[in-house]
Amino acid sequence: MAYSDRGLAAGGSARLGGNTHGDEAWAEFARSPRVKTNRYEAHDVVFFEGDPAERIYELIEGAVMLYKLLPDGRRQVVEILGPNDMFGLLSSRQYDCNAETLTPAVIRVVDRRDAEQTLAAQSHITRCLLAQMEALHEHAVLLGRKSAYERVSSFLMRFVAGRGTADCPGPTAAGRDEHVIALNMTRQEIADYLGLTIETVSRVISDLKRRGLIAIEKQDRIRITNVCTMCHQTGTQ
């Protein structure tokens, strides 16, 4: 109740996105004593599919993947999350997927009922959900319609901020169009995200290397030698 009032006072107008107004209210809400902030090691499990969904989470620092398993062990990573993404949000009573850190992470933990009663949370959450929704749409295209090459290329491009989108400014006029990426994922995790096998991911990466499109600095550290060329391999253009 107290949070609810505070949320109202600070937030007031609730938006579907495009504003940064609700965030101040959310930040204030996050400072309340009932909101905890936890540290996780890499590859810690935050929650399992089927666990009672009593908390919601906000990733402050690091990376988290959400995945689902089929009874025979096949795995699909459904989302890869970065700072400011929220997860564990659900309309049902149990989590619909597993959440595991990819890197050491700092995660804010909020009691579900607290958030439900807080308007500032609503607005903040909706904005997060909408962005994630778009990412899921894009990922459905990748999984349903792209070749292995296009999947891996799209995956690499996703780490290059500001490029590969519809409003891509193109390479800066001066110098080379390079970019170094820290994957923070094993080949298996990449494969399970892209709907491929580990061997196929490995083969495509080797081939990109052979063709000079990328250089492997360290197994999970890849240099894209020409971002613009890589972008043309994604199928999205």
Place this chain on the structure above:
Amino acid sequence: MAYSDRGLAAGGSARLGGNTHGDEAWAEFARSPRVKTNRYEAHDVVFFEGDPAERIYELIEGAVMLYKLLPDGRRQVVEILGPNDMFGLLSSRQYDCNAETLTPAVIRVVDRRDAEQTLAAQSHITRCLLAQMEALHEHAVLLGRKSAYERVSSFLMRFVAGRGTADCPGPTAAGRDEHVIALNMTRQEIADYLGLTIETVSRVISDLKRRGLIAIEKQDRIRITNVCTMCHQTGTQ
């Protein structure tokens, strides 16, 4: 502003799902004169990807599909929506996909800014988003990890209300375990939803028929002769 106040008075507590409280407020909001209700024919386009996202939509009756296109014409249907689902919700300024009716439909149209300023809308919208999110996760598993047989079987099971979920009650003790489905989709639309080709969809359906699992009453009207058996073909068990 007026809507905002009304939403507050009627709604009060905002929830992340599981309640039906915000819905009354939403229903009242929907009755306001600025909210229009439109009728569409089958295969009408509601909006195109890239159109300025100035309105949000609530499907009252009928079915709608959302799809994305790659520059070379490949298509992926990312969501199939039914009554009470909302669409056109976005954090960015333009729609991220195309929306097209599958059947004649009744659709409520709300100005985006009106909804953004209405708390009742927030709560209602969040609930819809969460449910759609879960559906998208499930669909990612289908697209990334299921065989053609499993995809088509999963697709058919999705039309059997209350079965195939984790808490499936199983067949009713008495009599046969049949169910008749109206697809309302062409083979091409099904293929584009399942990430397959039209030929593969057709072959799988023919094969299910040959094996006696389904009977085709009319091209887009299929009888599942044994729901429980069909369910075991989905890979989800």
Place this chain on the structure above:
DNA sequence: CGATCATTTGACACCGGTCAAGTTTTGTGG
């Protein structure tokens, strides 16, 4: 009843999966 469109079926090719080594990287203990 014919024209048009949707669907089915067949033959074949190829992408990506499977299985089985190798090779490299990482981590641990001396």
Place this chain on the structure above:
DNA sequence: CCACAAAACTTGACCGGTGTCAAATGATCG
């Protein structure tokens, strides 16, 4: 820092599930 083991990754050979292309069949609607 090195030695060794374990894990992660790469590479090769082969196969099978889907896609592609083409033709036949079936539905729909004047």
